[in-house]
Amino acid sequence: MPSGVAIEHVSFGYGETAVLDDIGLDIEKGEFFAFLGPSGSGKTTLLRLIAGFGTPAAGRILIGGRDVTALPPWSRNVGMVFQSYALWPHMTVAKNVAFGLERRGLRRAEIARRVAAALELVDLSAYADRRPAQLSGGQQQRVALARTIVIEPEVLLLDEPLSNLDAKLRVEMRAELRSLQRKLGLTAIYVTHDQEEANAIADRIAVLDQGRIQQIGTPTELYDRPANRFVATFLGTANLIEGQVVGGRFVADGISLEGIDAPDGPACISIRPQSITLGPFTSGIAATLVEREFLGAVTRYRLRAGRQPIVVDTLHRRGEKAYALGSTVGLIVDARDVAVLR
Amino acid sequence: MSAQEIEASSSRPPQRRRLNGPPLAGRARSLARYNASPAQALALLFVALFLLAFLVVPLLRVIQVAFTGPEGTPSLVHFGDFFRTPLLREAFWNSLYVAAMTVALASLIAVPLAAILARFRFRGAALIHTLGVVPLVMPPFVGAVAMQLIYGRNGTVNLLLLEWFGFRIPFMEGLNGVIFVEALHYFPFILLNLSAALANIDSAMEESAQNLGAHGFSLFARIVFPLALPGYVAGAALVFVKVFDDLATPLLLNVTNMLAPQAYLKITSVGVTDPMGYVISVIMIACSLGAMLLSVLVLKGRDFATQQRGGGGLARRELGRAGTAAAALFVVLALALSLSPHIGIFLLSIATVWSFALLPDAYTLAHYLTIYREAGPLIANTVLYCGLAGVIDIVLGATLAYVVLRTRLPGRRLIEQTAMAAVAIPGLVLGIGLLRTYYDVPLPFTGEPLATFWFMLVIAYAVRRLPYALSAATAALQQLHVSLEEAAENLGAGKLRVLARIVVPLMTGGLLAGFVTSFATAAVELSATLLLVARAPDAPLSYGIYVYMQSAAGRGPGAALGVIAVVVVAIATYVAFKIAERERGLKSRELF
Numbered sequence: 001m002p003s004g005v006a007i008e009h010v011s012f013g014y015g016e017t018a019v020l021d022d023i024g025l026d027i028e029k030g031e032f033f034a035f036l037g038p039s040g041s042g043k044t045t046l047l048r049l050i051a052g053f054g055t056p057a058a059g060r061i062l063i064g065g066r067d068v069t070a071l072p073p074w075s076r077n078v079g080m081v082f083q084s085y086a087l088w089p090h091m092t093v094a095k096n097v098a099f100g101l102e103r104r105g106l107r108r109a110e111i112a113r114r115v116a117a118a119l120e121l122v123d124l125s126a127y128a129d130r131r132p133a134q135l136s137g138g139q140q141q142r143v144a145l146a147r148t149i150v151i152e153p154e155v156l157l158l159d160e161p162l163s164n165l166d167a168k169l170r171v172e173m174r175a176e177l178r179s180l181q182r183k184l185g186l187t188a189i190y191v192t193h194d195q196e197e198a199n200a201i202a203d204r205i206a207v208l209d210q211g212r213i214q215q216i217g218t219p220t221e222l223y224d225r226p227a228n229r230f231v232a233t234f235l236g237t238a239n240l241i242e243g244q245v246v247g248g249r250f251v252a253d254g255i256s257l258e259g260i261d262a263p264d265g266p267a268c269i270s271i272r273p274q275s276i277t278l279g280p281f282t283s284g285i286a287a288t289l290v291e292r293e294f295l296g297a298v299t300r301y302r303l304r305a306g307r308q309p310i311v312v313d314t315l316h317r318r319g320e321k322a323y324a325l326g327s328t329v330g331l332i333v334d335a336r337d338v339a340v341l342r
Numbered sequence: 343m344s345a346q347e348i349e350a351s352s353s354r355p356p357q358r359r360r361l362n363g364p365p366l367a368g369r370a371r372s373l374a375r376y377n378a379s380p381a382q383a384l385a386l387l388f389v390a391l392f393l394l395a396f397l398v399v400p401l402l403r404v405i406q407v408a409f410t411g412p413e414g415t416p417s418l419v420h421f422g423d424f425f426r427t428p429l430l431r432e433a434f435w436n437s438l439y440v441a442a443m444t445v446a447l448a449s450l451i452a453v454p455l456a457a458i459l460a461r462f463r464f465r466g467a468a469l470i471h472t473l474g475v476v477p478l479v480m481p482p483f484v485g486a487v488a489m490q491l492i493y494g495r496n497g498t499v500n501l502l503l504l505e506w507f508g509f510r511i512p513f514m515e516g517l518n519g520v521i522f523v524e525a526l527h528y529f530p531f532i533l534l535n536l537s538a539a540l541a542n543i544d545s546a547m548e549e550s551a552q553n554l555g556a557h558g559f560s561l562f563a564r565i566v567f568p569l570a571l572p573g574y575v576a577g578a579a580l581v582f583v584k585v586f587d588d589l590a591t592p593l594l595l596n597v598t599n600m601l602a603p604q605a606y607l608k609i610t611s612v613g614v615t616d617p618m619g620y621v622i623s624v625i626m627i628a629c630s631l632g633a634m635l636l637s638v639l640v641l642k643g644r645d646f647a648t649q650q651r652g653g654g655g656l657a658r659r660e661l662g663r664a665g666t667a668a669a670a671l672f673v674v675l676a677l678a679l680s681l682s683p684h685i686g687i688f689l690l691s692i693a694t695v696w697s698f699a700l701l702p703d704a705y706t707l708a709h710y711l712t713i714y715r716e717a718g719p720l721i722a723n724t725v726l727y728c729g730l731a732g733v734i735d736i737v738l739g740a741t742l743a744y745v746v747l748r749t750r751l752p753g754r755r756l757i758e759q760t761a762m763a764a765v766a767i768p769g770l771v772l773g774i775g776l777l778r779t780y781y782d783v784p785l786p787f788t789g790e791p792l793a794t795f796w797f798m799l800v801i802a803y804a805v806r807r808l809p810y811a812l813s814a815a816t817a818a819l820q821q822l823h824v825s826l827e828e829a830a831e832n833l834g835a836g837k838l839r840v841l842a843r844i845v846v847p848l849m850t851g852g853l854l855a856g857f858v859t860s861f862a863t864a865a866v867e868l869s870a871t872l873l874l875v876a877r878a879p880d881a882p883l884s885y886g887i888y889v890y891m892q893s894a895a896g897r898g899p900g901a902a903l904g905v906i907a908v909v910v911v912a913i914a915t916y917v918a919f920k921i922a923e924r925e926r927g928l929k930s931r932e933l934f
Contacts, residue, residue: 080553099551103555103556
């Protein structure tokens, strides 16, 4: 039975160094949730705490409303897929998958039935008697998945499960993973440092940095309304501009924007590169074109408005003439595309 | 050389570019094809001849005698005789039984120790790692007599058992004694190999099993131990072979109904012409090879690439109070057992009389005085023989390593493998082979057989320890990147100059470690020694211990000699370890 997960004021540290600091979040039953953050942000540690590898210094972890904080890993019904897959090389694929069921004391015939079903689900029925080393990386990944979901865990934990695959396979597997999770109605928690992966796969994301949750929200919420500088820059590229808000107007050196909904005082705003339109210098904010990079789908311009560096992406169309370096252009920004950071 | 060949060779790796240099003499030019100088070819030839004369020919001689009938034709008649003789059949089964039971008993000590060390965090773990190796510095035969006094029928432990509980345990009766002594000596081989294997297991392997509901013993039995199986099997096979081939321990415990003692008795009592000793030798080699082969087969078809990225061994846990107590009790018991030969031999060396008593009646330093007066020649001989053997080993080992790694001379790999194969040849068998091969070869001037000339002991030691020195030299040379030599050559130094100024100085540490290891292990070798020592004045330390231990009156001085041997070996092992450690540190700082 899938269950929700609640994490209440969890802190964790090794010796003096705090790895997690007062983490609190609620994951709904059947939700696909991602922990996103750079390495060292504490995301894997948090996942391991949910699995029972380590005990929080403070706080509680509840799965399906039951406090599991003090339970050892083998008494929690959570399934974890390891980054290295951790398939046991001395057992066949079928034995690997059967292991968790044997521990649960199921009858032999029932185990065989469920193993076959799980392998069917990940499309590996033909490989039951192979050893893990005889499989490709993607196949090993699917065995690890089958081994975990066969025990019908309350929560499926995935620790950077796609990081050992090549780029193309990674994109395929994440779609497969997503559809499997929907089909089985699993609650899944997915750890990754890749924002694109998190955006593509997750219903909601918790962004972590330095052991703290920076923001929780849907991918679009995080992208469009980042709460702080870290979230703004970690999820994609952002123009961060420091300035003052005075009566609904944002003012910085060489920049002035109308219609900003924020109280008066110092503020930092974030504007995505593709939210800025380049036009003739007669309208908008005047800026000098410093550099141009052609990236294929878009052309990226680096400009300077006053002392403020600005990045602008324009969709590339065949035959369109690029702006010349050194020329002065006008930047047009819609106030709805401006996020005011905390 | 045709133009085509020159063209072909110019496209080969840059080391061979000398072909385009000034014209060389005919012979040297053909050697250049193998990237070798005439001196290197000669050196390889010399090593090959040494191995041929003192390893291959003696071994072939043993096999030949075993398979030659009374009429001088090839025949299996002696093997028929062997299996028709009840005593020899019994000896054969006894040897198998003792070797197998030793592996079992050693596993009972080593496997839990390795598991405790790998799984749990507790104070004193480092101490156990160190003490776990201690048994290895004392050859089992040295401790055997002391073990009789502690665990024998009227030894300390049984006297206590009798007094407290009214029964005895026959630790040392017959074959039990051999098993007990050997297991206490050889369990570190299993401990070390198993610990290394456990340390290589990716902790996710264990965590994924815990995640799926496994813990405690079933986790260890189903996941952890199978993953470490290669280490265990390697250690167990080594123990089996060592015990199967050991001559000195059964002899000292007066157990003669085993293969090695039977072979020794046949050769020494009936004479070098009696074929049964050779038949036994062949059977011993076959069994050793069989055990090795079996260990390979057990692991065949399994994939044990457990070291994935991350790796780093299992997560260590804190133990609960009861767990700590149980683990501590086991560790203390195991350590007490493994140290008891050392303690026993030390007590024996300072005891006036120790018989039918818990502890010696009184203490004295008289035995050390006796040794000081009598044992000078023994020690001098050991230093001479083992020193010479060590020098031969590092010269041959370094030469062979250099030729193998830096030239392409044909046959160099075969010669290297031959040298390494010496590790699988029981000392007893090599002794018999040398004796048989060189018994009829007289020395010039004296006319004494070459086989019984003291230098033959040096050669036997050198052949048996060459694998260690060769490995040490190979390791030292492998760390030495060829670019260091090429840089010197590029600056105008010739091959010999490079060797003398660059290669040898940089290899010194590795070679020194090889020398010390070679010296220390040769100092306590007894199997070949027993066969090759012809006269008391030629006898080394190990032989002296054996002879002293034969008589009740000689036990004290024998034990004192044993203590000296153990101290020497322990210091040498420590020094070799320190040198190797320092070398690694230096190399890694300089090169990386």
